[in-house]
Amino acid sequence: MLVRNFLVSVVVILAVFFALVFLVSKDDQEPVVAVEPTVSSEITYVCSDSRVIHAVFFDNNTAEILLSDGRRFTLQGAVSASGTKYANENETLVFSTRTGGAFMQEGNTQTYTDCIDGATAEANGDVVLAGVITSIDREQIAVDGPTYITVEKEDETMFIVVVPSMGILMCEAQGEIADVFALEAGESIEVRGEINVDGFVLPCESSEHYLRIQEASL
Numbered sequence: 001m002l003v004r005n006f007l008v009s010v011v012v013i014l015a016v017f018f019a020l021v022f023l024v025s026k027d028d029q030e031p032v033v034a035v036e037p038t039v040s041s042e043i044t045y046v047c048s049d050s051r052v053i054h055a056v057f058f059d060n061n062t063a064e065i066l067l068s069d070g071r072r073f074t075l076q077g078a079v080s081a082s083g084t085k086y087a088n089e090n091e092t093l094v095f096s097t098r099t100g101g102a103f104m105q106e107g108n109t110q111t112y113t114d115c116i117d118g119a120t121a122e123a124n125g126d127v128v129l130a131g132v133i134t135s136i137d138r139e140q141i142a143v144d145g146p147t148y149i150t151v152e153k154e155d156e157t158m159f160i161v162v163v164p165s166m167g168i169l170m171c172e173a174q175g176e177i178a179d180v181f182a183l184e185a186g187e188s189i190e191v192r193g194e195i196n197v198d199g200f201v202l203p204c205e206s207s208e209h210y211l212r213i214q215e216a217s218l
Contacts, residue, residue, distance in 0.1 A: 045102045045115035048190060050130045053104060053112055065095050129159055129201060130190040136183055141165045147180040151189060161191050161211060162200045171204035177211045188214040
């Protein structure tokens with residue numbers, strides 16, 4: 001009987017001991033708290049065809065990409081030969097950046113191209129505009145004056161592009177300016193240039209500028 005009571009006492013003491021150890025170890029464990037990634041930077045890129053990419057970069061090497069067509073993607077940083085690249089798992093969606101610029105590639109096609117940092121463009125006075133030519137004034141070419149191209153945007157507002165004639169060889173964007181004699185009213189164009197004090201768009205002030213004929217959509 002004494003032996004039995006002794007064994008019962010030992011069992012009870014051990015049970016209490018292990019219960020106390022468990023409680024103490026449980027209290028010592030710090031709760032696991034999920035750490036939310038923080039925003040490192042945000043950049044809005046202005047691209048060809050008046051498209052826009054808004055990129056939010058996080059400190060966990062991811063980027064949230066919002067396209068002007070309304071689509072949104074969260075992409076992971078990936079190995080890149082130059083610049084910085086963010087992609088989905090099978091790299092069918094790729095957002096690549098370089099100094100001052102970027103592009104979006106979907107499959108084998110670049111869908112957002114010639115993208116520049118919007119802040120840089122604003123600081124330089126640059127704009128990217130597109131629309132349909134309503135009229136072309138080449139009369140000043142005879143006296144070495146510029147060509148005036150009036151363009152109507154989708155919102156029915158107008159802007160005027162000024163292309164030099166005599167000074168075309170001094171154009172910083174030489175080779176990227178469409179032949180003004182090949183342009184016709186009714187054609188769609190896109191221009192990147194600087195707005196002067198008169199509100200005209202000048203596409204010859206930088207090597208990043210251009211004046212292009214847009215292909216008709218099928």
